[in-house]
Amino acid sequence: MKRLVALVLFCIAAVAWAHKPSDSYLTLERNDAAIRGQWDIALRDLDNALGLDANGDGEITWGEVRARHADIIAYALARLEVAAGGTACPLRVDEQLIDQHSDGAYAVLKLAGVCPQPGPALAVGYRLFFDLDPMHRGLLQYVEAGHNHSVIFSAEASAQTLGTGTAWDQLAAYVHEGVWHIWLGFDHILFLLSLLLPAVLLRRGGSWQPAASFRAAFIDVAKIVTAFTIAHSITLSLAALGLVALPSRWIESAIALSVVLAAINNVFPVVSHGRWLAAFGFGLIHGFGFASALKDLGLPTGSLALSLFGFNVGVELGQLAIVCAFLPLAFALRATWAYRRVVLAGGSVLIAAIAGVWLVERAFDLRLITG
Numbered sequence: 001m002k003r004l005v006a007l008v009l010f011c012i013a014a015v016a017w018a019h020k021p022s023d024s025y026l027t028l029e030r031n032d033a034a035i036r037g038q039w040d041i042a043l044r045d046l047d048n049a050l051g052l053d054a055n056g057d058g059e060i061t062w063g064e065v066r067a068r069h070a071d072i073i074a075y076a077l078a079r080l081e082v083a084a085g086g087t088a089c090p091l092r093v094d095e096q097l098i099d100q101h102s103d104g105a106y107a108v109l110k111l112a113g114v115c116p117q118p119g120p121a122l123a124v125g126y127r128l129f130f131d132l133d134p135m136h137r138g139l140l141q142y143v144e145a146g147h148n149h150s151v152i153f154s155a156e157a158s159a160q161t162l163g164t165g166t167a168w169d170q171l172a173a174y175v176h177e178g179v180w181h182i183w184l185g186f187d188h189i190l191f192l193l194s195l196l197l198p199a200v201l202l203r204r205g206g207s208w209q210p211a212a213s214f215r216a217a218f219i220d221v222a223k224i225v226t227a228f229t230i231a232h233s234i235t236l237s238l239a240a241l242g243l244v245a246l247p248s249r250w251i252e253s254a255i256a257l258s259v260v261l262a263a264i265n266n267v268f269p270v271v272s273h274g275r276w277l278a279a280f281g282f283g284l285i286h287g288f289g290f291a292s293a294l295k296d297l298g299l300p301t302g303s304l305a306l307s308l309f310g311f312n313v314g315v316e317l318g319q320l321a322i323v324c325a326f327l328p329l330a331f332a333l334r335a336t337w338a339y340r341r342v343v344l345a346g347g348s349v350l351i352a353a354i355a356g357v358w359l360v361e362r363a364f365d366l367r368l369i370t371g
Contacts, residue, residue, distance in 0.1 A: 022136040024128060028082070028111070028162075029143040033118040035089060037111040039076065044104055045129055045136070046072055062098060065107065069096050072107055079127040082113065085120035089113050122162045126153035135184075150307065152177060171310040178314020181293050182322075187255050187358065188286060190351050192319060194262035195224050195279055196326055197344050200334040203269055208344065210335040217331055221323060223276040229319070231283025232290055233312055239291030240308055251288040253362040258282040259355035266348035290315060 022045050028037040043060050047053050052060050052068055065072070073093045082089040095110040115122075122142070129136040138153035142162045151160055152173050182188055200217045201208040211217045238244040262282065265271055271278050294311050333339040360366060 022129060022133050024136075024138050025106075026080075026126075026138055026140045027143075028122070028124075028140065030115075030118075030122065031144075033115045035082065035091070035111070035113045035115065035122075037091075039080070039109040039111060040099060040101070040106040041072075041076060041109070041128070042101075042104060042106050043098075045133070046075070046107060049129065049132055050075060060105065065098065072096065073109065076109060076128065079129075081125035082115075083123045083125075084115040085117055087116045089115035089122070123159065124151070124153075124162060125159045127158055130155045130158065150174075171306050174307045174310030175314040175317070178311040178316075179318040179321075180314075181290065181311075182315050182318030185289075185293070187259055187355070188289070189322065190355060191255070191259045191262055191282065191286065192228075192322060193326070194259060194266060194348060194351055195228075195275060196221060196323065196330070197347060198266050198269075198275075199224065199327070200330045201340070201344070203273070208340050211331070214331050217327065217334075220275075221327055224279045225319060225323060227276040227280035228283040228286070229316055231280045232287030232315075235284050235287030236290045236294070236312060237308060239288050240294050244288075246288055248292060249362060249365070251285065251292065253359060254285045255289050256355050256358035256362055258285055260352050260359060263348040263352035263355065267345055267352075 022042065024042065024045070025040040026037065027039075028035060043052065043065065047060055050068060050071055052064050054064050054067070073096065077091060077093065080091065082091060091111050091113040093109045094112050097108040097110070099106050099108045124140070126138045126140075128138060134155045136155070140151040140153065140162075142149045142151060144162075149162060150170065150173070151162060153160065198208065199220045200211050202211055203209075211220075235244070239246075262278065265275075265278075290311075294308070330339070330343075333343070
C-alpha cells in the first residue's frame, strides 16, 4: 500500500516538474507557384538537438544563437519537405529572428520558395525532433486562395497533403489535440486531482470520513466535472472567438493560484460542501488557458465552429479518462489511513508546493526551477 501511494506521488511530482510539450509553429502561404512562410521553433528544443548553450550556463543568449544560424537553418530545412505533383519545392530562409512565446524564446525562420508548377496540391513531410521527442508536434497553418487549413504533424502523421482533408478530418484532429492537451496540461491535471482527492470522503466533526457509497462519490465528482466543463467551455469559446482577451501572464498566474487554493482547501477545508461552485469559478479561468493552447493550434476560418467544438470534446474526453482511472482506486482506498493522511493530505501539500513555484515564476517572470 505504502509503495503504491509513494509511486502515485512520485508520478505526480515527476509530471508536474516537466516542461511544456514540444511544439513548433509553421505557416505556409501559397500564391500560384510562390510559397512564403514562417517557422517558429523553441530554442530549448534546438538546444537539445544542437547544443546552442555554448558555455553551459543554462541561458541561451542572442550571441550563441547568432553563432549557430547556419546550423539551425540546415537542421530545420533538412526536416521539412514540400512538393507539388511529386516535384520538390525547395525552400530557403531569408531571415532569422528571435521571438518570445508564452513558454519561452523561439527561433523564427522566414521561409520562401517556388514550386515548378502552381497547380497540384502541396505535399508536406515534417520530421523535426521526432527522433529526439516522439511527442513533438508540428502545428501548420496553410493559406491558399483565401482558405485557411490547419494541419497537425506528429510522429505517426509526419506526411500530409494540404487542403485535401474533410471537415470531419478537421474535427477528429482537434478532438485528438484536446485530449492530449488535458493529459499534458500538468496544471489542469493537478487542479482536477485537487478537486477529486476528497470526493470519496465526507467532512464530519472536523475530520474526513469515508463516503458511504460509490454512488455518492460519483455524484459529487459528476457535479464537479460538469461545473468545470460548463465554465471553461464558456471562456474557451469567448476567448477563442476573440470576444474576450486577457494577458497570458495573468491567466497563467491565476491558473497556478487556483491549483494552490484547491489543494490547500483539502488540508484546511474552507469549502467542503458545494465544491462544484469552486470548480465553476476556477473553470472560468482555466478556459482562458485552454483558449491559449487552441490559439497556438490555430482555428481555421472555414471550419471554426467545428474545430472549437472538437477541441472542447477532446478536453472533456481527456478529463473523463482521468476520472475513470482515479475514482475506483480512490474509493477502494478511501477508508485507509494512508489515503487520508498520505494521499489526501500529503498529496495536497505537494500539489500546493508545486503550484506555488509556478505561481511565483509566472507572476514575477522568474525561473526558479531549471533543467
